[in-house]
Amino acid sequence: MKLTRRHFLRAAAVAGLATPFTTRGADAGRKFRTALIGAGWWGKNILKEALASGRCQISALCDVDAMGLEIAAEQVSDLSGKQPKTYKDFRELLDKDRPEIVIIATPDHWHALQTIAVLKAGAHVFVEKPTGHTVNESRAMVKVARDAGRVVQVGLHRRVGPHHASAMKFLQSGAVGEIGMVRVFAHSAGGPEKPAPNSEPPDGMDWDFWCGPAPKRPFNSKLHPGGWRNFLDYANGQIGDWGVHWLDQVLWWNGGEYPRRVFSTAGRAIRGPAVLNAREQTTDAPDHQVAVFEFPKFTCVWENRQFASNDAEKHRIGAYFYGTKGILHIGWRDGWTFYPANKKEKPLHEDPQLQEPDGHNLKLLWANFLAAIEIRKPAAARLELAHRSSVLPMLAMISWRTGRSLQWNGAREEIIGDAEASKLLSRPYRAPWIYPAA
């Protein structure tokens, strides 16, 4: 598996030589024409890092919500003194603005089409995780990226976060011993859910375009801004959000090897039944989910719960690596902590170094992205790696929907002997959008 990835990188690097600007790595005064698709809260966080790097000028912004777009443009102008061009349609942006770098921070259901369009327009991509919404979208992205020879960095900033890097070093040093099981999890508060009334979309918002290739639900304030992660038409709930980050830590540690079997169960025990009618709707993502990933040498369990949140459990989020010499917890704002098996030894701890208020490490990830473009250093959260971490939650969702465990052929990225489940590796697109070919 590792050989294959190196092969990819070599191919990408060679292809990169042919591009006009990757050969200008030493020209530190030059700024990349950078554009953003999806000008919401997180997109703007990435945009700020692009500006702060001093290596990017923000030439254009794109969003289907005119108000969000105008606010973002004003912020860029405040920060840089330059007014970016604004577009509703990402295709028009690519056509007219000819950016060199494009940040994609739209909901999951748009990642594949937009990443592919950007790569075909010849730009490098910084796309938010997860890579796609269904498995074959993500595979199509990998295929196109390989052919395009551009850098694709995925927003898995925990690949470069200082406490994650040192925890990984600690794991790899053997200090935790032989690891037989990993538990990854994210728990938060929540309760029963009531439907909210559907309404007209806000003024200046193209709701049909927002839905794009995904089913078009009636507009509801639960969906936008920001609530779409809890709607399975556009995302994959908590496992497709937090799950990707923590499962990615597991794949970082094991060298990217896939599990061979996946099983998941989930429900809306507390939120109650999902509602969708002409008048009102609720979310439809589960409020709790358990997924078991069976790897050849260890078992990994994912758990999320959006209720009953208090301090009874020591950590609410992160990954436990259970080894013969002790238990390592890698967390978020709680850093990492090693609880030795030997009771005479004291726990070891390292604090995190995060950018607040949102507790991320985007500055480091952006620097790593620019280095990948300029000196062709492999990007830390490159698409081929992030693809695998993104696929695991998608497989869990298929297992939950079909109610059975899946045998996974990682080498071929196929579900073994289950035609019904295999169908769910893709989904129908809403016209006129066409599902990308893997």
Added chain:
Amino acid sequence: MFKLLIVSCATISLLTTSIRADDWPHWRGPTRNGHSAEMAWLDQWPTDGPRVAWKAKVGLGFSTFVVAKGRVLTTGHADDKDTVFCFDADSGKVLWKHPYPAELGNKYFEGGTTGTPTIDDERVYQLSRWGDVFCLDATTGRVIWSKNLQKEIGVRIPDWGFSGAPLVHGNLLILNVGDAGMALDKTSGKIVWQSQNKEAGYSTPLPMGHGNETLVLLGSRQSYVAVDVLTGKEAWRHRWLTQYGVNAADPVVQGALVFICTGYGKGGAMLKTSAGQPQELWKTKVFRTQLNPAVLVDGHLYGVDGDTTSPASLKCLEFATGAEKWEHPNVGSGALITAGGRLIVLSGTGELMVAPASPAGFKPTARAQVLKGKCWTSPVLANGRIYCRSVPGEVVCLDVRKP
């Protein structure tokens, strides 16, 4: 002696338009600008803070206090219900409660009640986040009339629900509901005028004189707008885009000058409104009041700059120019009022501070940790008592009367 003084002030307020009562019957106080006329109160405290008169628990929320005729009201949320509490100002005893079913509504925050009730003589008005309007008897809490605007006419609820306090003007109850407000008959709840069914902002309707007319200023989703109080007819509209449509802080008005200011990095603008459509006199990017508006004292604005997610600082700006005079860092998303030339500031973490309102700097004469945990709600001074609350709903009444 002291009680006599209060009675006489209250009497004056009923007879004259220049309100001098030390009651605080609605959001932002008697003059609706965060000012109290109270002069004689303790602005220096023992090291452990002023005497605690009483404490209470009201549930989750951001509602501040209204005080009149010896009653103190606030609201909170618990167990799928909002509750309007009426306390006896002297003892803290609960005189009545009015609970009603309500969702927690914890989108990106703790949830709970966000608006403040309004006292109008013997009536109390409450607008819930989800469109319930209640007219209650101030003595008993009995419901005189009630309705739900969402259910009745399908009004659009903004992302975080309605949060402006109701404004009583004559026989009208003005609400920040719809694109540019709505007026109900305060005695019956019948709709008198309404605006387009678009998302409201989160400010409290603020009256402003304009010739012989009264305009009401409202933060709407994409603008600040002025409407005729009697008809709802728009006088002007100033486009003002704030992230997520959070035009929340009330404008600060002096004559025909209207200062609007919001958070999420947006900043503020001084509008000259004497010639109809507003003209921007100056803009600032260093003053961004996200939730609670600034107070204006002797030509200077004092307010909290920064979002709930930032350390946020207390700042002083010159009203005429927007020039920043000073910054006091790490106050958090607290709030302030002013009385007798002093600022009363509750920090985002429950520290109460008193300092002269001066462009020379922030030099507290008194400070005390009066609450624990998050506090995003304005303190209130009424009749020698300061009322503070935390987000989870701890209420403290502090006695700052001069002996």
